[in-house]
Amino acid sequence: MPDAVLTVLIAEDSATDRMLLARIVSKxxxxxxxxxxxxxxxxxxxxxRPQLVLLDALMPVMDGFEAARQIKxxxxxxxxxxxxxxxxxxxxxxxxxxxAGGDDFLAKPYSPVILAAKIKAMDRLxxxxxxVLEQRDQIxxxxxxxxxxQRVAKAVxxxxxxxxxxxxxxxxxxxSPYALFNGDLLLAAFTPSGxxxxxxxxxxxxxxxxxxxxxxxxxxxxxxxxxxxxxxxxLREMNAKLKRILPVDxxxxxxxxxxxxxxRMVEVWNGGMPDGYVLDTDGGEPLPxxxxxxxxGVLAPERFDDSTQVLPLALxxxxxxxxxxxVDTSDDNDQLFGVERLRRVLVANRQPELLFEExxxxxxxxxxxxxxxxxxLEIGIVDPDALSPPPMTYxxxxxxxxxxxxxxxxxxxxxxxxxxxxxxxLQLLQEIHGLRTQSGALHSVLNELYSNALEHGVLGLDSALxxxxxxxxxxxxxxxxxxxxxxxxYIRLRxxxxxxxxxxxxxxxxxxxxxxxxxxKVLGRPLVEQGLYGRGLNLIRRLSRHVExxxxxxxxxxxxxxxxxx
Amino acid sequence: xxxxSELSQDGKKLTIKVKGRxxxxxxxxxxxxxxxxxxxxxxxxxxxxxxxxxxxxxxMLLLLRDHVGGDDSEIRVVNTSSDVRKILAISNFDxxxxxx
Amino acid sequence: xxxxHIDRNxxxxxxxxxxxxxxxxxxxxxxxxxxxxxxxxxxKSALELxxxxxxxxxxxxxxxxxxxxxxxxxxxARVKQQPLYGIEDLINQIDREYEVVRxxxxxxxxxxxxx
Numbered sequence: 001m002p003d004a005v006l007t008v009l010i011a012e013d014s015a016t017d018r019m020l021l022a023r024i025v026s027k028x029x030x031x032x033x034x035x036x037x038x039x040x041x042x043x044x045x046x047x048x049r050p051q052l053v054l055l056d057a058l059m060p061v062m063d064g065f066e067a068a069r070q071i072k073x074x075x076x077x078x079x080x081x082x083x084x085x086x087x088x089x090x091x092x093x094x095x096x097x098x099x100a101g102g103d104d105f106l107a108k109p110y111s112p113v114i115l116a117a118k119i120k121a122m123d124r125l126x127x128x129x130x131x132v133l134e135q136r137d138q139i140x141x142x143x144x145x146x147x148x149x150q151r152v153a154k155a156v157x158x159x160x161x162x163x164x165x166x167x168x169x170x171x172x173x174x175x176s177p178y179a180l181f182n183g184d185l186l187l188a189a190f191t192p193s194g195x196x197x198x199x200x201x202x203x204x205x206x207x208x209x210x211x212x213x214x215x216x217x218x219x220x221x222x223x224x225x226x227x228x229x230x231x232x233x234x235l236r237e238m239n240a241k242l243k244r245i246l247p248v249d250x251x252x253x254x255x256x257x258x259x260x261x262x263x264r265m266v267e268v269w270n271g272g273m274p275d276g277y278v279l280d281t282d283g284g285e286p287l288p289x290x291x292x293x294x295x296x297g298v299l300a301p302e303r304f305d306d307s308t309q310v311l312p313l314a315l316x317x318x319x320x321x322x323x324x325x326x327v328d329t330s331d332d333n334d335q336l337f338g339v340e341r342l343r344r345v346l347v348a349n350r351q352p353e354l355l356f357e358e359x360x361x362x363x364x365x366x367x368x369x370x371x372x373x374x375x376x377l378e379i380g381i382v383d384p385d386a387l388s389p390p391p392m393t394y395x396x397x398x399x400x401x402x403x404x405x406x407x408x409x410x411x412x413x414x415x416x417x418x419x420x421x422x423x424x425x426l427q428l429l430q431e432i433h434g435l436r437t438q439s440g441a442l443h444s445v446l447n448e449l450y451s452n453a454l455e456h457g458v459l460g461l462d463s464a465l466x467x468x469x470x471x472x473x474x475x476x477x478x479x480x481x482x483x484x485x486x487x488x489x490y491i492r493l494r495x496x497x498x499x500x501x502x503x504x505x506x507x508x509x510x511x512x513x514x515x516x517x518x519x520x521k522v523l524g525r526p527l528v529e530q531g532l533y534g535r536g537l538n539l540i541r542r543l544s545r546h547v548e549x550x551x552x553x554x555x556x557x558x559x560x561x562x563x564x565x566x
Numbered sequence: 567x568x569x570x571s572e573l574s575q576d577g578k579k580l581t582i583k584v585k586g587r588x589x590x591x592x593x594x595x596x597x598x599x600x601x602x603x604x605x606x607x608x609x610x611x612x613x614x615x616x617x618x619x620x621x622x623x624x625x626m627l628l629l630l631r632d633h634v635g636g637d638d639s640e641i642r643v644v645n646t647s648s649d650v651r652k653i654l655a656i657s658n659f660d661x662x663x664x665x666x
Numbered sequence: 667x668x669x670x671h672i673d674r675n676x677x678x679x680x681x682x683x684x685x686x687x688x689x690x691x692x693x694x695x696x697x698x699x700x701x702x703x704x705x706x707x708x709x710k711s712a713l714e715l716x717x718x719x720x721x722x723x724x725x726x727x728x729x730x731x732x733x734x735x736x737x738x739x740x741x742x743a744r745v746k747q748q749p750l751y752g753i754e755d756l757i758n759q760i761d762r763e764y765e766v767v768r769x770x771x772x773x774x775x776x777x778x779x780x781x
Contacts, residue, residue, distance in 0.1 A: 013721060014725045017725050020684070023691075085724075109727040249629045251628070271658070294657065295657060
């Protein structure tokens, strides 16, 4: 690199020295400005912005020390090297030069060689500082830009993510505002029948790559939940989508719940997330919701396992989910917080509303400082009436509604095994505008009728099994087993819609190939005894206008009616 | 060197040893360990000296698996410490890899 | 004889650096020095005296006036020790030394200007 041409300011009260120095500096190829005292020097500096200053220490009007201070102040962050010209020999005076902002000294008599070397060295420093400042500003600009992009991305994502029901009264959650960019994802939404789907997910990695997958995942989750798809179908779709769009080394650990408050049960799928827990009201042993699957986006669709675990729930129980930041927190000795420490915190908790604080407090005590990147979620099991699922929103114009039709389906063994027809049927029934105010009830009833026909009818499962928690698990084990082995049987479903005055009615008839049941005996049982397993029938009776069984319980007919639309 | 690879005499078995933290910092080295050799019939990932494993390490294992044949690959992950095994167990990676 | 007063090597270097400005530099020094001498004589405080001595020391050292620079340095050091009793002696020595070098620089100017 050729030596730079600089503008050098020389401030020196001795005319001889000034002349000599100006000559030396300009012979070295630099432009020279001269001043006779400090005041002139500061004024010239402000006006011409030279890159380097040679300052005599002792000058009339304003001395070199004061001039140095003012010049440094004017220069701001840029480095304008100041070389003091002096024959000062006492240490004290040299210290004053440095304190005033001097970068170097040049002793009299002047040596052109030494001066050239010093100017060169100072120029290197000056450039280094300029580069550092430029890079700093560039980083600051990039950072600002990045934050802005994140803010926009987060705003867009929040519109998608918070379309759900995280604000329900029975949900409490804690999440860093930038969790999205840590790969953490929390989604919750009501199904059309008033159940709640919840997802706590964790994408591999950080920053933009981690956030990228969140959007399609949320879209699938909300889209399919709103259409009435179950966990299995939703999981399959999410897995297939992530497998298709993510690079091989990226995936999403996820814990999904399908909570039914009316039937008091939860369906769980955990792929790669830390254990979630079912917490009892009385501080009993927390029941872990263990990861049994590979994370989403790892397996090809044909190898994906959508099997879920079904657990009974009681009023007042709580589900507690957490991100890996909790158990993976390590202390100074690389010891992990771990599952056991967490379990002790959960067991020791006496006031449910303080649980989050206690967990965070334990982490802080363990690690010595707090973490702001963990996600915690707690869902209380409440009476369904305490929740208010938002009314469905429809994207059609609300104009025409088909009012006089009927349709019949027969689903046979092979179909029953791997296909859930309910979302399609519900989609069809949503076209009846008069029924839209009852769509929650309609979804619930249709769900119940279908699963009764399948589980008790076609699969011949005994609902009495579900009398306790252990039997509950056994029931769902048998359900899976029998469904896999199914090779005969059917469910027939007939929908009839007809006008009635200014309103109309819908008749749903469901018939199965099973052995039927003693309707009067089951309905005659006291409600208490019906417990876990009688709830379905009661639900149907409560929600529909009219219900009646025929053919020894093999056929059921349910009626919904509506008045003229306002 | 945090990642050492060794091909058996007959060129059929590739052993990859990871030392220290198995995280994103090892990405390049780990990748090179299996990409520089011709495709072996089987791979052994030796984690005897690995102290820690994070989710990006799981991603790297998936890349390795993809590279040597995906579902048809034969990969053993050996000498795993209990902490490492816990992490692999939560993710159910034992469904994809032979872990011991 | 003159080498006790002026370093000839310095003058040679100065001429090389200043080229055609060398004569001007010599004149400026003589001019400048007259001002410094009057400052020395008219100083109203030890501080003023010290500053004048300091500046004079600087320029004379640059011009190769070794003995003069040394005397200025003595004066600069002396003014920091009160009382200033006997300091006139030192100033008189500077006067005398300057009288000598003034002639030498005038000769040098003459030598250079006639080529």
